[in-house]
Amino acid sequence: MRKTGLLIAALALWSSMALAAVKTYQVTGPVVAFNNDSITVKKGKDNWEIAREASTKIKGELKVGAKVTIEYRMIAASVDVKEAKAPAKAKKK
Helix, strand or coil, X not given: CHHHHHHHHHHHHHHHHHHHCCCEEEEEEEEEEXXXXXXXXXXXXXXXXXXXXXXXXXXXXXXXXCEEEEXXXXXXXXXXXXXXXXXXCCCCC
């Protein structure tokens, strides 16, 4: 029983350390649109759509036109590795 508790505590510590290692980024601008799945912010001439979850913390009233700063992470969802092509052989003259 004690070993199981120690294992669970070790796994929780490891997973929290792994999340802390993910670099975070920020975007600031007025809210263009939002719903339960995303928030769209105007950055310069571009609209940045940032995904959100039920656990996303929001301080203040989120509404269109409100200036916000969003902290986000970029995490790979999948990686598809392609085999490199062999270099072409040089022609002899």
